Amino acid sequence: MHIPFLSIIIAIPLIAGLAILLLPKEQKQAVKLVALAASGLTFFLSVWVYFSYNITKAGYQFVEKVAWVPGFGISYYVGVDGFSVPLVLLAGVVLLCGVLVSWGIEDRPREFYAFLMFLGTSVFGVFASLDLFELFFFFELAVFPKYLMIAVWGSPKTREYGAMKLTLYLFIGSVVALVGALAMFFSSGKLTFDMLVLEQTGFPLAFQHLWFPVVFLGFAVLGGLFPFHNWAPDGHVAAPTAVSMLLAGVEMKVGAFAALRVAIMLLPEGAKYWAPWILGLATVNVVYGAAIAMVQTDIKYVIGFSSVSHMGLVMIGFASLNRDGLMGAGMQMFSHGIMTALFFSVVGMVYDRAHTREINALGGLFKKIPWAAIGFIIAGLVSMGMPGFSGFVAEFPIFMGVWRVQPWVAIIAVLGVIITAAYIFRLITRVFFGDIPPELDASVSDITIKDKVVVGLLATLMVALGLFPTLMVPMLQSGVDHIMRLLGGA
């Protein structure tokens, strides 16, 4: 029997969110249990999809297609290939972890968990969409959960500003991209939003050169590309822990993925034409993001800017437009998603206990919260691209790929990696080692079991991928084959 796995994955959070809203508001425990059950189930199903994806067959699998608005060429069309399967898994992992780390929420948990679930539906939907209209539908579905969750449950000082800035940036990006998408729809003459049809259209060169930057940059806003990255640090810092994890861990990948899926894959000639410019911007991302992270005094801002820096590597991988670069970018999306989710979760645990995120006010926490500290150190090593961790498996091919196109980019971007090592070591030594301030000595207690599960799960994934890259690399390569065919380099 054909079970519509992807639709189930997309629908479960949605249904759970609606069910949560229907619960009476006193039932706080029930709300959390429903959310946990739903995210646990989607996690399990995303693992299932990951391991039952047939790499030798490659191409789009788990495909479902139902006419939606036939009169306007819209269909509900989902399917995953080697490039998007890891992202579905990523979303499954981070959503589950987000539910677990938010267990302590006391203010209106019903609304919080419902919105978190809606955000989950949105990201699964984008990763699985093969219809352009449907992709936008899911893409913009995330607008209001993001805004309200940051504005209501975020950190009091900056939440209003951070939430509004993030929402408007991302909305502007997405509607700009929408104009480009509609232009493709009409220009193709096929009156369909089916991306598999559109990618075979072969748009005229002038059209591709004109519209590629519009669509790519529109989505790249969410991917954090310089100079549109400004929302990211402020948004991540203002957001509550679970939302920071999802935003930096998954949502930024949604932006990058959409930029790849729509802009690069549908307008490949445009991509070739504009690739040097993107490489330039992305290089700024890597170096500038790392340099700014270096001078932050708030741990969460350090992580926020490190995300900007790491997403730059994803963009470099994309813009290298060759097999290694794209494979590395796919790996980096997964690896960075897991890593930054771990970073933000540990930062949240530290803040909940120490009530400060100022690096200078912290110290010696290794003794108090060893699990969290080990997790943070592993994430740090991943972030530096240390061999044996997933970051190396991701960054090495990216540098190889870009070296072949533009060696100078590789040389400059390596600077970013060096600065990354510096700020990560600075964070680890200042926060987890050294002397513990006396007031923290008394107040900080160890993290809960649920927190340990989160840290353990995320850390294990990164080590496993570092030691056994074959768990993911062949799958990504099968996805990259498809992209390379569109780019004409198969």
Place this chain on the structure above:
Amino acid sequence: MAVGNPFSTTIWAIFPEICLLFLGILVLVLDIELKEERQRSLGWVTAIGLVITGVLAVVFSRPGAQPGLVFGGMLRFDWLAFYFRLIFLFGAAITALFAMDVDGLGQRGEFYVLLLASTLGMTLMAGAADLIMLYLAIETTSIPLYVLSGFLARERKSTEAGLKYILFGAMTSAVMLYGFSLIYGFTGTTQIYALANLFQLGKLSPVILVVLVMLMLVGFGFKIAAVPFHFWAPDVYEGSPTPVVGFLSTASKAAGFAVIMRVLLIAFQSTMPVWGLILAVMATGSMIVGNTLALANQKDIKRLLAYSSIAQAGYILIGLSTYSPLGFAAAAYYLAAYLVTNLAAFGVVAVVGKAAGSNEIKDYAGLSRRAPGLSLVFVVALLSLAGIPPFGGFVAKVLVFSSAIMNPNMIWLAVVGILNSIVGLYYYLVILKVIYLNRSEQEDQPVALTPAWVLALAVCVVGIIALGTVIAPLFNASVKVVLGIQ
């Protein structure tokens, strides 16, 4: 049913209007019979009667494959009239439910009679195929609405609203009537479908045609509250009883658009690019003025929604200004989505207004703690206005922008629309912030909801979500509407 001898077709064409008339008479009689404290239940009578009328209209008054003129060319029996008739009936039914529990409004039988009279006028507006019929229909719609907006005679603001509305309405209607008389003078006919041929023969100079279009747009622009005929909207919206505003801003606006569609597309088809440009300018003005002033007026929720509804008229005009079938279909879709959305928004405003005793935005602080369900309804409505999925407003905006992007000369208009929708999102989010983030002292007092309100809000929310997810049926219907006009 609608087939057979011509007599029956003619009667079936206006069967819903006959039902409306009888419903009005029924309510009027019951109004005399019922004691004052029981007149509230006339709301149920009206709403149920309207629903029955709607069902009967769907079953018996569906236009056939060949739309045609009836009653000596006074009315046209087609999908445009059918589609908009259902919009008006729906809007009136929801409005009756909202009004029932508003003090000084729903407890008086004449409210429902006026509402029904106005609805009757609107259904005739959508069907009118003759300028005389059109003018009568517009006045039948407007005069009850003037009374309704000044209905709370003891409140200074309400009477002021009624007076402003009637003054503006009378003036614009006079200008429009002047246009009608010029048309008759130039051509000797008042039949819209006959005008098309006469205008096309090239006997009239294009300049005169453009002047005629402009004179008519004064009257129509007033109905849809588009710039530069929008000045009445903020004051009237602020002062009128809230359920009436909901009706004004949705059904009445839709009626105006229905007329614009028919008159411009049929009578003035020879000057399409010209009126397209005029509408594009009006669209740009409406979006910019509406959104900018909404941004600047963050005190009274009804004023804010008034400016937002001016902006919404601008988005709808984008579709019309492209003079393409897709654009017109997009406008029709937009109006249906906007109907359920704005009715829900004003419904929430009515409920909160009764609980808080005012319509100031600061009174919405802490609403999510007082009434979580009601707050979610407002979230749905505002996000649909902003054009966020999975709500009807998203699909409507995508369709409208598509129609502009399809025509390479109109892409600029889509860009203007998109920039404006970003501004729109900002001020809608600010309201959501007040509801969810700000605190107030009355947080522990729940907001009272009556069954009628719950039902009306639930229907609207279901409608908003259905139009944002199950898109195809209404999209197909709105395409039919456009194809059936000619």
